Amino acid sequence: MTGAASHHRTAARRYHHGDLHRVLLEAGMELVREGGTEAVSLRAVARRAEVSHAAPYHHFRDKAALVEALAVEAFRIFTRTLRGSWESADGSPLERLGALGTAYVRFALDHPFEFRLMHLPGLRQMPAAGGASPVSGASAEAFGVLVDAIKACQEPGLIPEGDPEPFALTAWSTVHGLAVLLLDGLLDGYPFEAQGGELAGLVTRTLGRGLMSR
């Protein structure tokens, strides 16, 4: 193994160029970022990767498998962002939890196409074989960040003791709902000031009060 492309003159464009799997994923992600999941077609991905329209079938079972892989990648980026926000936030654990919620909403607004990609219907029931789908695993990691944050709030008694997951679920529902409603444009007609952070702050404060009290 002296470099993945050692058998080619340049890095591209022979029968076996060695890294098509990754190139296809990158091309697909570009298309998502430019035009949303609707812009992702197997043929468009192949065109961008400068291969024939059937080449992707040697790396992905079908279009759904490609989209699934893209969703997993988006979830990974999302999880990293959330974790970064939690770790870099300061203040009380509850304040940091609020920052985490705001980061959740901000990610959705900053990366609407990736966010929608993560929540495409039908992503989670793949055939494969028995086990849970990869995207379920990826989303579970994102949820884990939230659960950890709840635990951090429970330790000094800011949130009641007990199984943290129900609390995390409530928090998740709230920020996720806000993010989705904002993306849907369902809130466009209302005089809520500063669509983004303002609303996130409002909602997470209400949520925080609900979580605190017994």
Next chain:
Amino acid sequence: MTGAASHHRTAARRYHHGDLHRVLLEAGMELVREGGTEAVSLRAVARRAEVSHAAPYHHFRDKAALVEALAVEAFRIFTRTLRGSWESADGSPLERLGALGTAYVRFALDHPFEFRLMHLPGLRQMPAAGGASPVSGASAEAFGVLVDAIKACQEPGLIPEGDPEPFALTAWSTVHGLAVLLLDGLLDGYPFEAQGGELAGLVTRTLGRGLMSR
């Protein structure tokens, strides 16, 4: 005008059968209920209505317009359901608000395809002419039910005074988020008992506590 179909022997199947617009909507809604929005194609709708594949173009500008009309219809059914739930619930206004939230989640779980139809991306920016899109109006009516419920809670002082819309938004975000997460299957791996009403109750109770305090 002595009856819309007076010029036909039977009720169906001539060049002008008089009611194709409605028939197309019904066929489209059937397809949604059977296989989700993915199963809705202009040609499938036309087939089910037993007309040629281009006939729908005399009643809808394009596929997006048909889907938009279906979404409006779904929102109307949804709004009726919510209003019915609010009016038939008893107990304190806060308890009735909880019932409303549970009804929101239950509708999503009972009618997943219609619910997703209501929240398809891109539904809300139609060309038309200046004014807000019809689906925005339809969703605003659903939101109105929530706002009214919040107002009813404010009257006896169960929720602080002031503009009800921020409170309604928080409540909406919470139940909507839970509904979407459940539909996405994001919560499948967790030992939350009784996916439906249990979680809705849990979440709405936490939400209610957050709304009450100050």
Next chain:
DNA sequence: GGTATAACTTTACGCTGTCAAGATTGGTCG
């Protein structure tokens, strides 16, 4: 009653996902 017009059909085009068959290559074993 004849005619404009709306409703509907037919035909056609380019796009899509997917499959089957052929071409080309890199790696492995004799």
Next chain:
DNA sequence: CGACCAATCTTGACAGCGTAAAGTTATACC
């Protein structure tokens, strides 16, 4: 070192999709 094998990639084809253009038929109105 050379021949083969299997993986990779291409080409060609098919059905289904959304949509536009052109042709057909029935209705409504003068």
